Amino acid sequence: MLTLRHLAIDTVRENVAFLNRNCTRHHAEEFLGLGRVEVRKDARSLLAVLNIVDDPAILGPDEIGLSGPAFRHLGLPEGTPVHLVPPTPPESFELVRAKVAGRALGEADLAAVIRDIAGHRYAKIEIAAFLIACASFMTTAEVLGLTRAMIAVGARLDWKGLSPIADKHCIGGIPGNRTSMIVVPIVAAHGLPIPKTSSRAITSPAGTADTMEVLANVDVPMDRMQELVREAKGCLVWGGHVRLSPADDILISVERPLAIDTREQLVASILSKKAAAGSSHLLIDIPVGPTAKIRSAGEAVRLRKLFEHIGDQLGLVLEVAITDGSQPVGRGIGPVLEARDVMAVLRGAADAPQDLRDRALHLAGRILEFDPAVRGGAGEALARRLLDSGAALAAMERIMAIQGPPPAAARLGSLVAEVPAAADGVVGALDCYRIARIARLAGAPNDKGAGIDLLRKVGDRVRKGEPLYRIHAGTNADFTFAQAHAAEDCGVVLVT
Template identity: 60%
Template sequence: MATLKLRRIAIDTYKENVAYLHRDCATYRSEGFQALSKIEVHNLRDTHPVVAVLNIVDDANIVAPGELGLSEQVFAQLALPEGHEVTVAHATPPDSLRAVHRKIYGETLSYDDYANILQDILGNRYSKIEMAAFLVACAENGMEREEILSLTQAMVNTGERLDWDTPLVVDKHCIGGIPGNRTTMLIVPIVAAHGMWMPKTSSRAITSPAGTADTMEVLAQVNVEPDKLRQILHHESAFLAWGGTARLAPADDILIAVERPLSLDSRGQMVASILSKKVAAGSTHLLIDIPVGPTAKVRSHNEAMHLRKLFEYVGDSMGLQLEVVITDGSQPIGRGIGPVLEARDIMQVLHNDPQAPADLREKALQLAGRILEFDSDVRGGQGYHLARDILQSGRALVKMQAIIAAQGANPVTYAPAQLQYEVLATHSGTVNMIDNLQLAQIARLAGAPLDKQAGVDLHKKLGDRVERGDVLYTIHAEFLSDFNFAKAAATQHSGYQIGATT
């Protein structure tokens, strides 16, 4: 078999292995490869190949005939120098694809099916197209609750599992869909100031303008190694970090990378994703927040109750003590939508600033109170008052400052992006509806969360009286193209409904 010389192609293909061959390469012609087919790259001295998706190029400046180009991710996996000789062959389709096909046709899959699929995904044996087929099949055909449990268990078993060697490790998760709503960054310092352990590993945004990790990154480092996180937990009782560095349910991180551009967030995948991360992170007690509203992720109380039962079934089966609360999702929580604006709201609440958004403060206290009641020394019904005392006394602020310092304070001081557009009320009346989805979309078009300074700053909330020409919200963008996209979307539909004052 002819050999090819490795060439490093400086392209970040984000969790997908990609290889490049020149169209005039003899190997390309003789082996009958096609663009987007999968190939195995063999080191001549190693029997374990690396699998990649093949791209064909016509520019010898990128890859010359006789060379094999590899994207950054594959090059790092292969760990060979440029110029090293390798061979390529057609990749053998993973056996687990048969299970994906069965799911596409509506069959129920077993734990072994899901475990094999995830192992092949981790082994880079799936293209993004095949992963998308798996995700869509699960979303469209639905998953029985036993399937969701199997997927959750398989996700946990694909990575590492933390053990904090203590009987009470608490966590909280909101299923999302509500812009702002950054209660976690208030709950963690309140709970930690009480002395309960809350090792908070959070994800980055999938379909929202910011995730907890995106917003925390405005204040502190979130890519923290597990050993350092353990030290921080022992000193501060909590941390707020991105979960990717800890290799907790790593197959889920790969699937999330496919879900994000598809804006796909099916119920079964969501439950498995959330609970696998919590179990792998060593949580023993978990509070789940399900916001319900006409433009939230969950639209009806019946749907929320069904989701609650799924969480409770899988959580109980995984050994979690789990409580689910159903909250108001009729509008954004807080004023800021986007990492910098949300971080501002959080620090205002922690500083007991009179200008702090009252709804964000109140919801955080309610949820923190429920978590504090996981402590057997806190009587039922007393959690809220304890949380409020911790916040008002300044203890929560001191704890947050300590967590930021321990993780490494961000040396960059961010301010809201300078390109600004004010969206005005077209007539007088009372705000009687705010479209969560539209405002999240406008914030994302403005550049959030990748541009941390971008987003939407709300000036009016439900029930507020407005006059014609009043500012409803301000769009912030860093780049002119994003600014124009967001402005056009807001002009077409502001996301606000203003009715006659009663």
């Protein structure tokens, strides 16, 4: 047996084990061909990628080291004697092979795969194989089976007497579309419970959790989250910390670098999280535009029908709002800049982005009408009164205070470059994908102060040399990449 050692190495979501080359119990060569090992103690086990250590100051010959994520997943105290054995491949991976070969998987098959993924028995390359196979084709029955499987392996919130439980989700693809951080306090100010659990960004410059983390702590434990909603009627937290559909967070960690975000996986991801969060009434926002994630009305209708079908099977009251996705919303793109816009709307600032305010009021109005006491068609006017009176701002400040301060102060990136207009003209179009890509190259969302501050929107007149937007970055490398990308194509189409 070897002694378990916690090595303070952040390997993100990858389980990594470290073995001294001169290990007293095993020859490193036993495992090198496999690339992985299994660490066992009684009923607990963990599959991990194996790295070999030559420096005894890092790891002794009678120790097995685990990276931070692996140590937490195994859940044993440092110093525990553990066994090291060749890994036993999860039996469910045969089902992944079948999916790669073109077979549709049944509900029990998908449940087995997701159980092993949630149990950290898959390497990232195996998860990637599953995701790519699913991206090739998925039946509607598979989408439902995948959704149910992801709900089953995590916690599920029970709100015990609170009803209805409202929620909203935007499918993304539109930079700056941070309406949830305005909608939640409006709905909470009305008294309708709205526990908003959000993912971090997958392919965008910021997710709601990334932006909210500029203002408050989002890593809220489940019991505290429930107290928060009973106390403040709403919250804005990261879903991964409360173990709602934990397999989804693992899948997202692999989807992100592969830039995989198919309609079927998107529906399963969103609805598994919402059902696990105990939501009874859900509004889905689908923006449509030429450079958005969804680019045509027909595609939006197909996605709407998939959401409605899976939502019905899960027992959710689900409505879909198809909104304008022709250009970014607000001015800020990136966590700090988006948080600035959100707070400007909540505070009623004269320079608050009107498009962000209008969109948030429309969506909040739809959600308020889930309340049986609110007349049909009266929701948006009620939302406007709650915002203009300051009640929504007070609700947001209450939520922020209860969730606690952010883990670190986030400041706007100090490296700044303006992207000028190449000619006189009128802004005819803004490429959502290109602008989001430049913001990510600048460092967003990992660097919360990085991103783009839009100075012009569609219809604005501009003269040659006047700035279209500002790039903010925190490091020279990111700054250089973003500037080079903007120089190739800034994402702003001028009509002269």
